[in-house]
Amino acid sequence: MPERASSAFARWRRRPELWLLLVILIVGTIFSVTARGFLTLPNIIDLLETYSVQAIIAMGLFVVLVSGGIDISFAATASVAQYCAALLAARAGLPAPVVIVAGLTVGAALGCLNAALIHYLRITSIIATISMMSITFSLLMYFSGGRSIYDLPDWWTTRVTFYRTELESGDIVRITLPIVVMAAVALITWVLMTRASVGRQIYAMGGNPEAARRVGAKIGLLTFFAYGYLGVLAALGGMLQAHRVGESVPNAMVNTELAVLSAAVLGGASLNGGAGTVPGVLLGIVLLAILQNGLNLLGVSSYFFQIVIGITILVSTSITVISSRRGRRHRILGEEPANG
Amino acid sequence: MADLSDREGAGLLRFFRGLPGGHLGLLALLAALLLLFAVLVPGFLSQGTLNSFMYQLPLLGLLSLAMVVPLLTGGLNLAIIATMNQCALLMVWIMRTFIAPDASSAAVIGVIAIALVAGLLLCIAIGVVTGALVAYTGVHPILVTLGTKSLIDGISIYLTRGMALSGVPEPLSATLNASVLGVPLIFLLLVGAAIALGIVLKHTPFGIACAMIGSNIEATRYSAIDTRRVLVGVYTLSSVTCFLAALVILGTFNSASADYAQSYLLVTILAAVLGGVDPFGGFGTVSGLMIALAILQVISSGLNQFGLSTYLTVAIWGGTLIAVVVAQTLWAVLAPRWRRK
Numbered sequence: 001m002p003e004r005a006s007s008a009f010a011r012w013r014r015r016p017e018l019w020l021l022l023v024i025l026i027v028g029t030i031f032s033v034t035a036r037g038f039l040t041l042p043n044i045i046d047l048l049e050t051y052s053v054q055a056i057i058a059m060g061l062f063v064v065l066v067s068g069g070i071d072i073s074f075a076a077t078a079s080v081a082q083y084c085a086a087l088l089a090a091r092a093g094l095p096a097p098v099v100i101v102a103g104l105t106v107g108a109a110l111g112c113l114n115a116a117l118i119h120y121l122r123i124t125s126i127i128a129t130i131s132m133m134s135i136t137f138s139l140l141m142y143f144s145g146g147r148s149i150y151d152l153p154d155w156w157t158t159r160v161t162f163y164r165t166e167l168e169s170g171d172i173v174r175i176t177l178p179i180v181v182m183a184a185v186a187l188i189t190w191v192l193m194t195r196a197s198v199g200r201q202i203y204a205m206g207g208n209p210e211a212a213r214r215v216g217a218k219i220g221l222l223t224f225f226a227y228g229y230l231g232v233l234a235a236l237g238g239m240l241q242a243h244r245v246g247e248s249v250p251n252a253m254v255n256t257e258l259a260v261l262s263a264a265v266l267g268g269a270s271l272n273g274g275a276g277t278v279p280g281v282l283l284g285i286v287l288l289a290i291l292q293n294g295l296n297l298l299g300v301s302s303y304f305f306q307i308v309i310g311i312t313i314l315v316s317t318s319i320t321v322i323s324s325r326r327g328r329r330h331r332i333l334g335e336e337p338a339n340g
Numbered sequence: 341m342a343d344l345s346d347r348e349g350a351g352l353l354r355f356f357r358g359l360p361g362g363h364l365g366l367l368a369l370l371a372a373l374l375l376l377f378a379v380l381v382p383g384f385l386s387q388g389t390l391n392s393f394m395y396q397l398p399l400l401g402l403l404s405l406a407m408v409v410p411l412l413t414g415g416l417n418l419a420i421i422a423t424m425n426q427c428a429l430l431m432v433w434i435m436r437t438f439i440a441p442d443a444s445s446a447a448v449i450g451v452i453a454i455a456l457v458a459g460l461l462l463c464i465a466i467g468v469v470t471g472a473l474v475a476y477t478g479v480h481p482i483l484v485t486l487g488t489k490s491l492i493d494g495i496s497i498y499l500t501r502g503m504a505l506s507g508v509p510e511p512l513s514a515t516l517n518a519s520v521l522g523v524p525l526i527f528l529l530l531v532g533a534a535i536a537l538g539i540v541l542k543h544t545p546f547g548i549a550c551a552m553i554g555s556n557i558e559a560t561r562y563s564a565i566d567t568r569r570v571l572v573g574v575y576t577l578s579s580v581t582c583f584l585a586a587l588v589i590l591g592t593f594n595s596a597s598a599d600y601a602q603s604y605l606l607v608t609i610l611a612a613v614l615g616g617v618d619p620f621g622g623f624g625t626v627s628g629l630m631i632a633l634a635i636l637q638v639i640s641s642g643l644n645q646f647g648l649s650t651y652l653t654v655a656i657w658g659g660t661l662i663a664v665v666v667a668q669t670l671w672a673v674l675a676p677r678w679r680r681k
Contacts, residue, residue, distance in 0.1 A: 072606070123665050126618045131604045134658030172465040258418075258486055272479045303498040310491025316486065318477040 017268060019319060022285040024290065031294035038290075038297050042171040045179070051289045052178035053244070055282065057237040058260050059100040059189040060230030062281045065264055066193065067124035067226040068273025073114060073133035074260070075253045077231055078238030080140050081107040085239055086149040086248035089156060096155045103235050110136060111231020115224040133257075140250055149248040157246040178240050179204075185233060190278040202226060206273030262313050263288055268320065287312070364614060365667070366631045372633060377642035389641055394527040397637050399588045399631070400604055400611065401530040405537055406549030406581035407608040408629055409574050412541065414554040414621025415474060417578045422492035423466050423607050428586040428596035429496055429505055431459040436507035445511070452512050460583050466492065467579030471572035488660075496598035506595035516591025526588045533584055538626035542576075550574055554621025607654075610661050611636055635660070 015330045032039035056075055064071045085103030094102075110132070117128040160177040167173060193199035204212040205222050213219050242248045267284030269276030291312065292305050377384045403420055410417040413622045436457040439448055467490070468508030473484045518525045541547035549570045579598040589600055609619075617630030638651045639660065 026407075117662065120663075121666050121669055123662070123669075127609070127613050127619055127661070127665070130657040131661045134606070134610070135655045138651040138653075138655035138658070142649050142655065189580075197534070235348055258490070262486060265483055265486075271482060301498065304494070306490050306494030307498060308494075310487050310494055311492060313487035314473065317479045317483045317487070318473070321477055321479045337421060 006030065015118075016179030017280045017283055018265065018275060020280065020287060020316070023316070024283060024287050027287070027291055027294065029203060031290065031297070035294050035297035038294055040171070041167060041173050041295070043297075045175070047289050047293050048179050048182070049176055049244070051285055053184040053237045053283045054256065054260055055182050056185045056240065056262065057230075057234050058257075058264050058281050058285060059185050060233030061260055061264050062269050062276055062278065063127075063189065063202065064226045064230050065269040065271065066206045066273060067202045067222060067274055068209065069118065069223070069226065070261075070271060071114060071129045071227060071230055072257050073110070073129040073136065074139035074230055074234040075255070075257050076133040076140070077107055077110045078234040078241070079250055079253045080110065080136050080238075082238035082242050082248050082253070083140060083149070083250055085235075086152060086242060089151050089153050091092065092153050093153075095334050096153075099156075102240065103239050104232050106233040107235025107238070108228050108231075109231070110115050111227040111229070111234070112224055114231070115227035116236060118227070119220050119223045133154065137251075137254065140229045144250045146250055148250070152242065152247060156243060178244060181240060182238070186238070186278055186282060198222070198225060203274055206275070208274075258289070259309075262309065266313065341537055343642070350607045361545060363628045363631050364623075365671075366615070366635065367665075369664070370631060370635050370638065373638050373642065377638065378488060378647075381642060382418040383646060384540040386641060389597060389645070391524075393637055393641060396525040396526050396593070397633060398524075399592065400607065400636070401633050402533060402581055402588060403601070404608040404611045404629055404633060405530075405533055405626070406578045406585065407616055408612050408615075408624060408626065409541070409550070409581070410481060410552050411539070411609070411612050411617050411619065412550050412580055412621055412624050413571065413573070413574050414557070415571075416485060416609070417470070418482065418485040418576060418605065419466070419489040420578065420582050420608070421601055422489045422496070422598075423463060423582040423598065424585045424589065425598050425600055425610055426466075426492050426496045427463050428582055428589045428600075429500060429598065430462050431455040431586065431590065432505045432507060432596040434458055436505065436513070439500060441511055448509055448511060453510060459586060460580070463579040463583040464576055467576035468572060470579070471575030475568035475571035492659045493598060500598055502674045504595045504597035508590050508594050513591060513594055516587060526591055528586065529584055533581060533631055534626050537577075537581070539614070541626060546570065546573060553616070555642055556622075568578065570673050579610075583629055607657065609635075610657060614661050658661060 028039070037043055051118070057078065061071060061074060080101045084106050085099050088102055089096075089099045112127075114129055114132055117123050117132070118125050121128075124130075159174075161174045162180055163175040165173050193202070201212065201217040202222055202225070203218055203220060204215065209219055238253060241253065245252070263284040264276070264281050265271070265284070266287060267276065267280035267282065269281060288309065292310055295305060295308065296302065374385070385388075386599065391435070406420045406424075407417060432455075435451060438451045438454075443451075470485060470488050473479065473488070474481050477484070489493075516525060520528060541550060549560065549565050549567075551576075552563070552565065553570060554568055557567055588598075591595060593600060611632050612629055613619055614635065615624070616627035617629065636657055639656055643653050643656065644650070
């Protein structure tokens with residue numbers, strides 16, 4: 001038994017998730033001792049809701065990263081889908097299901113456009129998505145004139161609570177729609193990537209596209225799936241963001257690209273493709289969330305937060321790469337690959 | 341015989357590519373755009389347009405140069421704008437703190453010199469640290485520079501609380517806004533930097549090592565080139581170019597802030613790729629980049645004088661890039677077929 005335990009440990013030691021979990025536990029312990037109100041249920045639920053939109057979009061970005069590509073345009077996609085849906089709801093007065101489906105369709109279409117540029121025209125994914133970001137976001141700003149839509153219908157802005165309880169301290173805890181959607185999206189993405197053939201093919205394609213093609217994976221379809229999935233999730237995230245703040249602001253989501261990318265990468269998704277797990281990406285977001293929240297509660301200036309993010313990215317990516325480099329030298333045959 | 345003429349053709353093609361004006365497609369596009377705007381916008385081909393062209397291009401141009409050097413090695417430097425802003429902030433802070441209102445002109449010039457040296461040293465330090473992180477940890481440059489960008493921006497914002505610092509002393513701002521024979525000094529700065537970088541990248545062992553790293557870093561390492569030292573040099577060079585961009589910021593804005601020019605970050609990548617720089621590294625020239633910058637600036641000036649929104653300009657920039665890449669892809673597929681006929 002001890003032997004099995006030690007081999008299990010050896011297997012886990014090289015997984016970035018374990019290191020991330022350790023760091024989260026250490027940081028969490030420090031904050032729960034030093035910052036009052038950090039380890040309370042209301043605070044944790046609040047955090048979950050605040051970061052739900054980022055987590056949903058990060059799930060989509062994770063799929064694209066696994067496929068070996070990168071997408072910078074998701075924030076623009078989310079804004080465009082959100083604004084189109086808001087226009088349909090507020091100006092045309094369409095019912096909820098039509099608006100939601102239309103928003104998701106806009107997201108999927110923009111994602112597929114990215115995939116078409118990348119697959120058929122062979123444009124590098126980072127270049128294609130930067131161009132698409134410039135085009136879609138600029139057109140949105142041009143046609144909207146930068147005007148926000150404040151008169152969203154009630155069905156969109158009313159808070160949906162699935163579970164509500166009052167603690168002894170008198171604080172009210174609500175499990176709201178964004179949290180439930182985030183959990184559902186994470187679960188669906190995990191099932192798709194680990195239990196469905198399309199997910200396994202995407203891992204294969206990210207590892208080596210030519211090998212995957214010869215084994216019989218349809219690279220074109222997989223590309224469309226990955227970018228389309230991110231497009232749909234970006235649109236979903238965009239509409240949920242409008243749900244949370246109660247208005248649609250065209251440039252509310254810009255400059256979140258690099259934050260979402262950091263979260264995905266912290267969780268072990270590699271820019272070279274073929275690696276990463278859903279729990280890892282979620283842990284990456286949790287780490288960024290508790291760092292920001294803990295520092296806030298400690299009264300550290302919010303201006304300081306960006307410095308902490310920078311250091312976290314540098315340290316964690318360096319540790320991951322260096323530890324995996326050491327692991328590669330002593331790789332044991334039959335070892336489980338790091339993408340389960 | 342056919343084989344021989346093919347090889348001659350390839351040699352001729354390579355000869356033309358080597359010339360500064362060898363980017364025939366891009367030059368044709370530039371000429372077509374100039375012609376289009378000259379017809380559509382009355383008074384487009386005027387001294388005023390040329391002047392605004394020469395005043396607006398240097399900032400984007402220098403930043404693109406700072407981006408091209410790492411791009412050539414297959415990397416990226418997302419921290420260029422953060423570096424530039426922090427350097428500008430440091431210089432302005434030194435100048436407004438240490439120049440007393442009644443200081444003599446010699447003292448003022450002394451402090452300006454100290455500020456410039458401090459700014460340059462800061463950029464070199466940032467470049468060396470970034471380069472060392474890229475070279476010695478083996479982490480993807482996008483991630484390293486994402487981290488350093490966040491760190492540098494964070495420090496700048498933390499120290500300034502997001503405010504702009506103004507107070508560039510008169511001698512410096514007058515120098516930076518001066519012109520020589522009708523050409524603005526900052527435009528000459530861009531031209532000088534472009535020529536210098538072009539020579540370094542094309543005709544020195546360092547530049548050739550950069551292109552080799554971009555093609556195949558392992559092969560370069562096996563050819564007895566210290567790739568790590570070259571990479572440190574690459575990011576240092578990129579940061580030093582940011583110092584020049586910081587000077588342009590001081591000249592045009594007369595102040596410094598942590599969030600100037602942030603929207604240029606991705607545009608510099610667009611400009612580089614439009615200019616024929618391979619985003620995977622290994623290939624690209626400074627002359628191609630300069631023509632691409634001229635194209636972007638002509639589109640921007642033309643649309644501006646046509647009375648269209650600046651938002652539309654960025655959209656058309658993105659569209660131009662996609663169109664050019666599509667044209668290149670089609671050309672690569674179709675050209676051999678035509679030649680065979």
